[in-house]
Amino acid sequence: MLVPSNYVAQDPATWIINTGFVEYVLKNVFIQNLEKIDFEKSKRVYPNENRSRYASKKIFYVKLVNGESLWREWLLYSVSTNRLYCLQCMLFGSNVCVSKFIDGFNDWKHVERIGEHEKSTEHRENTKIYTLRSTVC
Numbered sequence: 001m002l003v004p005s006n007y008v009a010q011d012p013a014t015w016i017i018n019t020g021f022v023e024y025v026l027k028n029v030f031i032q033n034l035e036k037i038d039f040e041k042s043k044r045v046y047p048n049e050n051r052s053r054y055a056s057k058k059i060f061y062v063k064l065v066n067g068e069s070l071w072r073e074w075l076l077y078s079v080s081t082n083r084l085y086c087l088q089c090m091l092f093g094s095n096v097c098v099s100k101f102i103d104g105f106n107d108w109k110h111v112e113r114i115g116e117h118e119k120s121t122e123h124r125e126n127t128k129i130y131t132l133r134s135t136v137c
Contacts, residue, residue, distance in 0.1 A: 010032060010033075010079070011078050011079055011080050012076045012078050012085040012087070012090060013078035013080050013081040013083065013085070013104060014078075014080060015090065017090060017091065022091050022092075025087075025091060026130075026133050026134045027134075030087070032076055032077065034057045034060060034077075037057075037077055037079065038079075039054050039055045039056055039057070040054060041079070041082050042054050042055035042077075042082040042083075042106065042108065044106060044107075044108050044109075046109055049109075053108035053109055054108060055077065055082070055084065055106070055108060059072075059075070059084075059111050059114055060072050060075055060077075062115065062118065072114070072118070073087075074086050074087045074088050074118075074123075074127065075087075075114065078104065081104050081106075082106060083104030083105055083106040084101065084104065084105040084106065084114070085101055085102065085104060085105070086099070086101035086102065086117060086123060086126075087130070088123065088126040088127045088129070088130040089101050089102050089117075089122065089123055089126045090102055091126070091130065092125075092126040092129045092130060093122065093126055094122075099117070099122070100113070100117075101117050101123075105117075
């Protein structure tokens with residue numbers, strides 16, 4: 001299969017993060033097509049609640065106080081692990097950083113943690129680095 005030169009593998013769980021890969025991501029397009037993802041596969045059973053929960057397209061958007069919805073471009077879904085990852089934290093997070101958004105998040109009962117991650121100091125710093133470096137490339 002021929003892969004376009006500006007294509008980054010769609011599954012973040014399969015990425016091997018190194019300097020070359022980081023530079024490649026900074027220079028190329030990464031778009032995840034949410035319409036093609038089968039979120040049924042993200043099912044988690046919560047026995048204490050006697051119910052199941054799933055990821056959904058809605059978690060990829062944040063609602064602002066003015067009612068506007070913004071796409072969380074940083075939030076990536078892995079079809080191989082059925083988990084969420086943070087693009088910027090995967091690329092620029094420190095080796096000592098322990099984050100569910102680097103290792104993979106799938107606690108659908110506590111999706112508010114996505115917003116908590118988004119507001120975290122480390123995520124903001126990694127986003128700043130990503131933005132600065134991608135504008136230089």
